[in-house]
Amino acid sequence: xxxxxxxxxxxxxxxxxxxxxxxxxxxxxxxxxxxxxxxxxxxxxxxxxxxxxxxxxxxxxxxxxxxxxxxxxxxxxxxxxxxxxxxxxxxxxxxxxxxxxxxxxxxxxxxxxxxxxxxxxxxxxxxxxxxxxxxxxxxxxxxxxxxxxxxxxxxxxxxxxxxxxxxxxxxxxxxxxxxxxxxxxxxxxxxxxxxxxxxxxxxxxxxxxxxxxxxxxxxxxxxxxxxxxxxxxxxxxxxxxxxxxxxxxxxxxxxxxxxxxxxxxxxxxxxxxxxxxxxxxxxxxxxxxxxxxxxxxxxxxxxxxxxxxxxxxxxxxxxxxxxxxxxxxxxxxxxxxxxxxxxxxxxxxxxxxxxxxxxxxxxxxxxxxxxxxxxxxxxxxxxxxxxxxxxxxxxxxxxxxxxxxxxxxxxxxxxxxxxxxxxxxx
Amino acid sequence: xxxxxxxxxxxxxxxxxxxxxxxxxxxxxxxxxxxxxxxxxxxxxxxxxxxxxxxxxxxxxxxxxxxxxxxxxxxxxxxxxxxxxxxxxxxxxxxxxxxxxxxxxxxxxxxxxxxxxxxxxxxxxxxxxxxxxxxxxxxxxxxxxxxxxxxxxxxxxxxxxxxxxxxxxxxxxxxxxxxxxxxxxxxxxxxxxxxxxxxxxxxxxxxxxxxxxxxxxxxxxxxxxxxxxxxxxxxxxxxxxxxxxxxxxxxxxxxxxxxxxxxxxxxxxxxxxxxxxxxxxxxxxxxxxxxxxxxxxxxxxxxxxxxxxxxxxxxxxxxxxxxxxxxxxxxxxxxxxxxxxxxxxxxxxxxxxxxxxxxxxxxxxxxxxxxxxxxxxxxxxxxxxxxxxxxxxxxxxxxxxxxxxxxxxxxxxxxxxxxxxxxxxxxxxxxxxxxxxxxxxxxxxxxxxxxx
Ligand SMILES: Cc1cc2nc3c(=O)[nH]c(=O)nc-3n(C[C@H](O)[C@H](O)[C@H](O)COP(=O)(O)OP(=O)(O)OC[C@H]3O[C@@H](n4cnc5c(N)ncnc54)[C@H](O)[C@@H]3O)c2cc1C
Ligand SMILES: Cc1cc2nc3c(=O)[nH]c(=O)nc-3n(C[C@H](O)[C@H](O)[C@H](O)COP(=O)(O)O)c2cc1C
Ligand code: SF4
Ligand code: SF4
Ligand code: SF4
Numbered sequence: 001x002x003x004x005x006x007x008x009x010x011x012x013x014x015x016x017x018x019x020x021x022x023x024x025x026x027x028x029x030x031x032x033x034x035x036x037x038x039x040x041x042x043x044x045x046x047x048x049x050x051x052x053x054x055x056x057x058x059x060x061x062x063x064x065x066x067x068x069x070x071x072x073x074x075x076x077x078x079x080x081x082x083x084x085x086x087x088x089x090x091x092x093x094x095x096x097x098x099x100x101x102x103x104x105x106x107x108x109x110x111x112x113x114x115x116x117x118x119x120x121x122x123x124x125x126x127x128x129x130x131x132x133x134x135x136x137x138x139x140x141x142x143x144x145x146x147x148x149x150x151x152x153x154x155x156x157x158x159x160x161x162x163x164x165x166x167x168x169x170x171x172x173x174x175x176x177x178x179x180x181x182x183x184x185x186x187x188x189x190x191x192x193x194x195x196x197x198x199x200x201x202x203x204x205x206x207x208x209x210x211x212x213x214x215x216x217x218x219x220x221x222x223x224x225x226x227x228x229x230x231x232x233x234x235x236x237x238x239x240x241x242x243x244x245x246x247x248x249x250x251x252x253x254x255x256x257x258x259x260x261x262x263x264x265x266x267x268x269x270x271x272x273x274x275x276x277x278x279x280x281x282x283x284x285x286x287x288x289x290x291x292x293x294x295x296x297x298x299x300x301x302x303x304x305x306x307x308x309x310x311x312x313x314x315x316x317x318x319x320x321x322x323x324x325x326x327x328x329x330x331x332x333x334x335x336x337x338x339x340x341x342x343x344x345x346x347x348x349x350x351x352x353x354x355x356x357x358x359x360x361x362x363x364x365x366x367x368x369x370x371x372x373x374x375x376x377x378x379x380x381x382x383x384x385x386x387x388x389x390x391x392x393x394x395x396x397x398x399x400x401x402x403x404x405x406x407x408x409x410x411x412x413x414x415x416x417x418x419x420x421x422x423x424x425x426x
Numbered sequence: 427x428x429x430x431x432x433x434x435x436x437x438x439x440x441x442x443x444x445x446x447x448x449x450x451x452x453x454x455x456x457x458x459x460x461x462x463x464x465x466x467x468x469x470x471x472x473x474x475x476x477x478x479x480x481x482x483x484x485x486x487x488x489x490x491x492x493x494x495x496x497x498x499x500x501x502x503x504x505x506x507x508x509x510x511x512x513x514x515x516x517x518x519x520x521x522x523x524x525x526x527x528x529x530x531x532x533x534x535x536x537x538x539x540x541x542x543x544x545x546x547x548x549x550x551x552x553x554x555x556x557x558x559x560x561x562x563x564x565x566x567x568x569x570x571x572x573x574x575x576x577x578x579x580x581x582x583x584x585x586x587x588x589x590x591x592x593x594x595x596x597x598x599x600x601x602x603x604x605x606x607x608x609x610x611x612x613x614x615x616x617x618x619x620x621x622x623x624x625x626x627x628x629x630x631x632x633x634x635x636x637x638x639x640x641x642x643x644x645x646x647x648x649x650x651x652x653x654x655x656x657x658x659x660x661x662x663x664x665x666x667x668x669x670x671x672x673x674x675x676x677x678x679x680x681x682x683x684x685x686x687x688x689x690x691x692x693x694x695x696x697x698x699x700x701x702x703x704x705x706x707x708x709x710x711x712x713x714x715x716x717x718x719x720x721x722x723x724x725x726x727x728x729x730x731x732x733x734x735x736x737x738x739x740x741x742x743x744x745x746x747x748x749x750x751x752x753x754x755x756x757x758x759x760x761x762x763x764x765x766x767x768x769x770x771x772x773x774x775x776x777x778x779x780x781x782x783x784x785x786x787x788x789x790x791x792x793x794x795x796x797x798x799x800x801x802x803x804x805x806x807x808x809x810x811x812x813x814x815x816x817x818x819x820x821x822x823x824x825x826x827x828x829x830x831x832x833x834x835x836x837x838x839x840x841x842x843x844x845x846x847x848x849x850x851x852x853x854x855x856x857x858x859x860x861x862x863x864x865x866x867x868x869x870x871x872x873x874x875x876x877x878x
Contacts, residue, residue: 066461262489262490263490263492264490264491286465286486287467289467289483290486292483293483293486293487293490293492293495296487296492296495296498297487297490297491297492297495300492300494300495390454391454392453392454
């Protein structure tokens with residue numbers, strides 16, 4: 001049994017699995033049920049001045065029959081009075097002293113507003129604070145959430161105000177609705193944040209009902225953009241986490257969020273630099289009990305890898321994530337089709353023929369049986385055929401390591417030297 | 427499968443006929459199917475499993491690539507979960523309850539369970555540990571699924587456990603009675619090994635009542651659990667039963683599992699008497715042994731037959747012929763004392779009997795003869811009355827009296843579970859999965875008694 005406990009900027013939890021600030025953490029009843037099910041921590045549904053929510057709030061995309069491939073919402077922050085939430089936080093913490101409870105906060109970008117809420121929340125006893133600079137709808141129109149989260153100066157300033165009074169670690173939750181997330185991440189660092197968490201939801205319109213011509217979802221015939229999350233956003237979130245993790249001036253721990261549905265996703269985020277992970281959609285789809293396999297699967301994985309601690313995973317892949325210009329241009333992979341495994345659907349053939357580099361041949365063997373073969377010399381190693389192949393192991397991408405590595409940047413600087421050389425010669 | 431009619435059977439064909447019929451799911455097949463499961467909450471499939479396997483949880487773990495966790499979920503609830511994935515009537519249990527029956531097709535829970543437990547069999551992993559020693563000793567009489575399940579749970583609770591098993595190997599009917607082409611012996615023996623690995627002492631070739639007395643067990647152990655199952659198939663009570671060529675179905679199946687397959691049945695005509703699952707097993711074994719004509723005769727009709735529909739289907743596909751409303755009255759032999767003909771009488775259904783089923787009554791002057799080389803009786807199993815009486819326990823025609831909450835017999839120190847108590851009735855056949863669950867429950871009852 002490996003040690004699954006993690007420590008995120010001083011916030012300790014028995015395992016890396018936290019519930020993200022969202023409906024699953026709306027009340028003490030829910031968070032206590034979650035802790036009983038095994039969740040290591042919870043970021044309480046964002047506290048602030050209570051709001052009024054609309055009816056009809058969520059929608060989801062179904063992909064090829066799989067429900068909830070992506071999830072969209074137009075819900076705001078908590079609609080329950082602050083006092084009620086604080087009382088429930090207090091009770092929950094008392095019952096579960098070893099689990100992490102972090103209060104998510106969102107107020108107007110004013111110093112006294114931040115001071116006031118931080119003091120109130122910390123007085124009740126929480127393990128940390130998370131500043132919600134991410135909510136992309138509703139709150140943004142009031143100058144909060146992603147409206148302030150998209151402006152690095154506002155992120156820095158508000159983080160600073162919080163840090164002026166905060167006694168517990170401060171996590172800044174970032175919005176993905178920005179061109180370069182490292183800009184706001186860096187601003188958080190400058191403001192004194194102890195940690196960043198990302199991503200919040202992505203601006204989205206789920207769909208249009210082609211019969212009624214209403215938006216999906218709609219509120220009395222009208223719709224508005226919502227926040228997108230769930231499995232579909234995982235690659236976007238993972239990249240943003242990785243960009244922050246490898247940034248030389250962002251040196252605070254990261255809490256990874258976005259599309260995490262099982263232990264394997266969590267391992268990926270941790271390898272890419274997350275100290276822990278937060279989950280919302282997967283819990284909303286299946287209930288708190290999914291954490292059981294997350295814990296069990298992570299534990300079995302660590303045992304198999306011979307690792308004693310979950311924290312040994314953190315950041316192991318970060319150094320492998322680099323700029324395009326630092327990739328080896330002389331390295332080559334080429335597809336090889338394994339006729340024993342191939343089921344002859346010809347999907348690889350048509351994808352290469354129509355949309356890649358026309359290097360798969362359809363041949364007939366001595367027994368008159370058709371088979372496929374890659375002309376490896378012509379193959380550019382794009383992976384497309386192996387991506388569309390429905391059978392595991394039918395297409396291998398064979399590696400041809402380069403004798404001498406040469407990156408684009410090295411090539412450019414060599415060329416530069418040559419030109420300079422030529423100039424000196426001429 | 428090759429049958430006698432198609433070509434001459436070779437010894438190799440015979441062997442192949444007894445290989446497991448169903449292939450393991452391919453990895454992609456398993457993942458595809460696992461991802462189809464809805465992961466229901468308070469899932470009906472789980473509630474329909476007598477051992478309460480958390481089906482959605484084990485399937486979810488399979489989908490996430492956590493096969494170890496998946497196998498553990500299964501075997502935690504059911505120590506003979508690998509056997510059950512092969513022999514449970516799933517369409518009557520978990521799969522029959524799957525919510526997808528109503529809107530699509532049920533999840534292939536049995537096949538997924540087999541895939542996960544195959545993984546455990548292929549990977550030498552320790553899934554369970556014995557508990558902190560309690561210094562209490564429990565004797566278990568009979569190492570079938572009920573005894574093994576009880577032993578595993580008692581070990582996990584820290585008790586010292588000794589199983590006394592009459593046969594050469596433990597596993598009970600899983601090892602000796604269920605046909606190889608559904609349940610290879612290796613699966614049952616692997617389950618036995620898992621129990622042994624926890625430190626259970628299994629004394630095979632040791633018949634209680636013969637090699638060791640009930641008194642010794644009562645004196646040397648803090649509690650005794652009786653899980654001896656049922657016995658052989660009883661006699662029909664008609665003339666000619668001692669002729670050569672007359673077999674007991676359970677013994678017949680056991681021979682195919684323990685002895686080299688014989689060529690003596692090739693081309694023979696056989697009749698199996700009875701229409702429960704044992705009759706089906708004997709009939710399909712005969713076909714696979716090369717018999718050219720195999721009939722099942724039953725004194726009632728298809729309606730009253732206790733074999734499961736999928737078993738019935740399987741037998742028909744193997745080429746077994748069914749004759750309803752037929753009662754054997756006499757087995758006739760040739761000059762060498764070998765079966766030659768079976769005399770039967772035609773029946774018709776009369777008034778309902780105490781089981782609510784219409785009682786078959788003979789039609790007057792309807793006797794007829796059938797030519798036959800092999801007769802197999804498969805009309806249920808007898809009870810271990812001698813042993814029960816040697817323990818001095820109350821019983822009702824061989825069915826132990828039991829408190830169904832405490833699993834105690836008429837003697838407080840002696841508990842019982844499995845077929846010895848619940849066995850087959852007129853209404854249906856006994857199941858491995860129920861024996862396993864009763865074994866577990868008896869173990870908890872014993873633990874409760876010993877810890878106070
Ligand atoms: C032919 C056949 C096919 C079947 N097919 C299926 C099926 O497909 N699916 C299903 O769910 N169920 C099936 N069953 C039923 C199932 O096998 C039983 O319900 C189950 O094995 C009962 O378990 P048990 O542990 O109570 O008894 P058993 O499995 O009978 O085990 C009892 C053990 O006690 C031992 N024993 C007996 N007397 C003594 C003694 N005096 N001292 C020491 N040891 C003793 C025996 O040798 C045996 O090992 C089948 C049964 C038969 C006969
Ligand atoms: C219905 C809903 C409400 C949410 N409310 C909040 C919120 O109040 N505060 C917040 O910081 N994030 C909120 N989020 C964003 C989640 O915390 C999380 O960042 C996002 O859903 C991505 O994770 P996921 O892919 O696991 O769902 C909400 C998400 C959903 C789906
Ligand atoms: S989940 Fe369904 S029942 Fe519950 S509040 Fe939402 S719409 Fe209503
Ligand atoms: S099928 Fe029934 S139980 Fe299941 S989610 Fe829909 S309404 Fe609820
Ligand atoms: S009832 Fe069917 S769909 Fe639901 S959990 Fe069980 S197997 Fe899966």
